[in-house]
Amino acid sequence: AQSVTQLGSHVSVSEGALVLLRCNYSSSVPPYLFWYVQYPNQGLQLLLKYTTGATLVKGINGFEAEFKKSETSFHLTKPSAHMSDAAEYFCAVRKPNTGRRALTFGSGTRLQVQP
Amino acid sequence: NAGVTQTPKFRVLKTGQSMTLLCAQDMNHEYMYWYRQDPGMGLRLIHYSVGEGTTAKGEVPDGYNVSRLKKQNFLLGLESAAPSQTSVYFCASSYQTADTGELFFGEGSRLTVL
Numbered sequence: 190a191q192s193v194t195q196l197g198s199h200v201s202v203s204e205g206a207l208v209l210l211r212c213n214y215s216s217s218v219p220p221y222l223f224w225y226v227q228y229p230n231q232g233l234q235l236l237l238k239y240t241t242g243a244t245l246v247k248g249i250n251g252f253e254a255e256f257k258k259s260e261t262s263f264h265l266t267k268p269s270a271h272m273s274d275a276a277e278y279f280c281a282v283r284k285p286n287t288g289r290r291a292l293t294f295g296s297g298t299r300l301q302v303q304p
Numbered sequence: 305n306a307g308v309t310q311t312p313k314f315r316v317l318k319t320g321q322s323m324t325l326l327c328a329q330d331m332n333h334e335y336m337y338w339y340r341q342d343p344g345m346g347l348r349l350i351h352y353s354v355g356e357g358t359t360a361k362g363e364v365p366d367g368y369n370v371s372r373l374k375k376q377n378f379l380l381g382l383e384s385a386a387p388s389q390t391s392v393y394f395c396a397s398s399y400q401t402a403d404t405g406e407l408f409f410g411e412g413s414r415l416t417v418l
Contacts, residue, residue, distance in 0.1 A: 223406070291407075294339075
């Protein structure tokens with residue numbers, strides 16, 4: 190079974206500072222990996238995903254993440270935080286090529302951006 | 305383009321009451337899912353469906369039932385609500401033929417059981 194660990198339930202950064210949200214996964218095979226963002230009182234929106242190919246993936250709103258197999262990590266970064274980035278972020282994983290395509294989610298990291 | 309629509313968005317129940325949450329998607333997706341979201345626990349899969357007329361249990365199925373009579377709809381039922389079922393419920397759907405991996409989510413249904 191796959192699992193996801195997000196280190197830090199709350200992260201606070203200053204506007205313009207680097208954003209780093211950590212995600213480590215456990216999977217018996219190289220998984221598909223995802224980052225979703227949830228703004229207050231809204232559903233989840235896909236930020237970016239890794240399925241195959243290039244390990245550095247770019248997403249919306251200037252976010253990117255790198256799949257590091259040796260470290261079983263998929264950390265999310267953004268060079269310069271904006272006030273509008275304040276939200277909750279979820280890392281998710283699933284095994285490829287399976288009949289069941291449900292994602293397994295981490296517990297989430299709430300990002301606060303200080304002016 | 306509506307995407308995934310959930311109704312109702314808010315509901316308050318008393319312990320022991322029953323209710324049904326409706327999820328409708330207009331993207332012709334084969335796969336549909338119900339998750340619940342609780343603070344500090346992320347999203348946990350309740351039930352899912354890989355096609356019309358099929359359903360399967362997820363990680364936390366107890367106390368819930370589902371039906372997929374039409375491809376575009378996925379219903380989540382609570383026969384006898386309990387306070388532990390107070391949560392935000394999310395429906396999602398995804399493609400079958402193209403395994404892009406992505407799930408498309410509704411905006412959620414907030415349920416409070418008193």
